[in-house]
Amino acid sequence: MRISSILLLLLTACLMDISGQARIIDEVVAIVGDKKILFSDIEKNALQLLQQGDEVTEQTRCSILESMLIQKLLLNQAEVDSIEVTESEVNGEIEGRMRYFVNIFGSEQKLEEYFQKSTIEIRQDLQDEIRELILSRKMRGNITEGLSVTPSEVRSYFRSLPPDSLPYINAEVEFNQILIYPKSSDQAIADVREKLLTIRERILNGESFVTLAVVHSEDGSSMKGGDLGWMAKTDLDPEYAKAAFAMKKGSISKIVESSFGFHIIQCLDKTEDRIHTRHIFMKPKISPEEKSFTIGRLDSIVRIVRLDSMKFEMAALRFSQDKDTRLSGGQSVNPIRGGIRWQMDEFEPREYEIINKLKIGEISDPYESVDNQGRPVFKVIWLKNRTNPHVGNLKEDYNLFKERAMYIKENEKVNEWVADKIKITYIRISDKYEKCAFRISGWYK
8 A cells, every 4th residue: 555655744753653663762852941852753753754765864853853942932832822722623633634544545444454543542642743733833823923925926936946946736636525424224223233232241241341342343443452542522422422421430331322333332440531441333334225325316416416407516515414515515625735626646546536537527426435434425526626737837826836935934934933032931952962053043052
């Protein structure tokens, strides 16, 4: 399986312990305010660059350290300014990344198999990293508030680029989508509940929960006997959290239905806002008849749109069951790069094949896919725009060069702020980095 460098960049830091790498003997190499930077933090970032095929020198490590010093300075000031990050913001960012991960691997199950972790555990691994990312982004936003670039500045930036440094833009597409979930039949649900009732009875009669989870649970946690580790209430499905937090330590739940499927839960320990559980998870199978019914429903919707009896955006608003895109007329947003453009190499093979055959304005036939939670879903897409691979130019890629010009202007403003803030912030850096040629002076005092 080919894993994009973006995926490696996002996942390496939070999943290092499963990569087969030896654990690094750690030490604190810098302190900014009360924020620490560890030697392992620098080495993880260096490993990410190596995995992308970049050369890593001592100056590279110096650059990594300075970037982390700036981030910690932003985080430190964010706390001073009482900038807040909500759970919904963190969870929303994580969900966007998880959708991208599932698209890359093809399914939630393949993602779990590759990293030997459940998607719940992967989400948990991302929590702190995403929270810090959002905090530092908000602080940067406060510093650069009011900045803008004019068309003449964008043109000047473009003209300043040597011809051989102009970016090569891969093929990109913009599309809207309508998603409908096939329903499990009453019989499929009854079958799952009956299996779980039998398993629960065996547990209550003394059989090992761990062993039965390994054998029967249908998610990645089965490899750990169903153990999900310590989780905050907001990290869990609402129905799962409601049932789990109502349990006593050591107890076994009745069958719990969540948006993922059905669970038997064992409460191992808990505090007021965190809980340690293991579970046995099963989800009802989708019958061929239900799949055919869902495809037929999507076919009918597509027929109405193709006959021009209803605009695609209105059909998405009216019929799509995707809460993330329905209200925007089905407009798909790239969760990693932002914006509405997707590069063709960001799609899993089957979706790539479908989109690649469409002409602008065409609607695909219904096809089966999975959502960010690994649930089966059927979808149709309407291809709104496509760009061919080309060397970047102002006519086709004005917004790209505008973003880059703005990024440079924002960085200059942030660097000015950093240079001033260094003077009044407690900063200590290990002597082993004293020969680093930092871009901003004043780190060593």
